[in-house]
Amino acid sequence: MGRVYHGLASALLTATLSAQPLPLGKVPEGKNFLVFLSHHDDHTWDWGFGGFIARLVDSGWTGSYVRTTNDEKDGREWGPNDQINLRGSRAAARRLGMKEVISLNWRNDHMSSIPLRELRAQFILLIRKHRPDIVMAWNPWGHYDRNPDHRRVGRAIGEAVWMAGLANVHPEHQAAGLLPFRVPYVYYTQRSDYGQGHRPNVAIEFNEQQLRRKEEAFWAHKNVYNSPGLARSIREKLAARGMHIPELDGLSDEQAIEKLRKWSMDHASRRAGQRAGVRYAELFYFIDEWDHLPGLRDYLRENVRAK
């Protein structure tokens, strides 16, 4: 845990990216969403997608989470990690109001070498089965993400949302009763603090209660976010540099981490909210069903009139 924070001082000096205002996105029409990500906790980070998921559920949507890896590297021991992390993932999904977690169990951190087309075929099958109106995923074109699993999954889903709609692609699915289905709305995100690459084009607002669920979902992953240890480690690192956080002084590690976890989700969600002039938000790169038909979009934009 200590190694993670050895760059703390330089992190404090890093300039934040200049923030431009973003349009506030409306929730599209629909009822079913799927979230395709690599790891047990990817759907619950501060930069996405917990707040949006909670909002969709509150608007009557149902959704499922697809965990692509087996998360064996995340925690103390490979074998148990898989199952413990899956349970954490289920607890988080439940807290957000999702229906289920589907685990594809590819080998964690070793996804660079898996056949892209095989992973894509799995995604296409799930899309045809669940027929989601919305898909959320890592941005396949978001740069500076050094996690190989994130990039692999982003790439496969970026292709699958479109190819699932082509009847000539994997026709064996049709023999099993699954019809082609193109996903109309896609929300990508990426840690925008990584730098260039991911430029969000829309903000999605959510409320305080949804923020709390987002926060609780994140901390449901107890196997990897050993909370009091994190607070202790941070305070030790700061103390070694002659620094401290006044509002944490006098608190136990348990109380300190409680403050920190509230603060981090609150801060990230507030900061995203500022981009669109609302209290809490998450930022996405949004693609709608027209993006693949630019000619038709342009034609309608110029020629549609009220009756």
Added chain:
Amino acid sequence: MKHAPLLLFAVLLPAQRLPLVAIPPGKVLLVIQPHHDDHTTDYGMGGLIAKFTDAGYESWFVRASNDEKDGAHGYPHNDMINLRESETATRILGMKGVYSLNWRNDYMDPTPLQELRAQLVLLIRKHRPDVVLGHDPWGHYDRNPDHRKVARAVGEAVWMAGLANIHPEHLDSGMKPHRVPYLFWKARVDYGRGHRPNAAVELNESQVKRKEKAYSTHRNVYASPSMARNVRKMLDSEGLKVSELEELTDEEAAVRIEEWHMDWISRKRGAENGVRYAEIYWFTDEWDYLPGLKDFLRSNTATK
């Protein structure tokens, strides 16, 4: 096809005027693309190809995939129908012929990059093109795996074909190394971030007409009536309409929409760049890979 209002309010990127580039000196053009219709789409490259033909260039089209998924006639039939339509389209644009590499359509991710690149290196050494046209290997938000795979291979081949130590077996067959001096990359700029064009090419009316005609020869995939039907149904449910489509059948309406966009995009790109018709590209010349030399010459060259 729900949600017309969402798209109607989408914000357009502000367009900056690009420099107009002339046809580079030379006589051979190679157009390398994954699919039968990629050289004729609205966002490029039909107008530019016609312009090369008018400038006396001899040109060839390389289709990397077999297009088996594109159409409703079954895999092998789609392959052949699409190939024939591609040959017709290239003739309209004044091209000499089509090479089909016949890689499996939509499944090019596992195609060995080096094998595809070797094919392209060979074709470049055989034809010794002055100009190559392809998808931009660095253009983002293209979800078509074949586009990305072929673009990547072309991006490497145009340079590596000039290295004598690469695929020396070609030299034994009488071919010599050849580095391609001029490149025009295209990508759909509406996909979002990634592709930023740096050059516009002016087109005349005849070139735009040939581009439109070449595009429309791809009957197997062109102007789907169900698209027009869905759009009208969707507009109707939201109390909207397009007046000029009112009296048309779905077939006619689909053709009308396709024709409208082909014309509109050429005029729009023209208007953005101060001419009547244009296409936009990322253009690189032979000096781009030698920036030091380029800067030295720019700073130090003088007339005798």
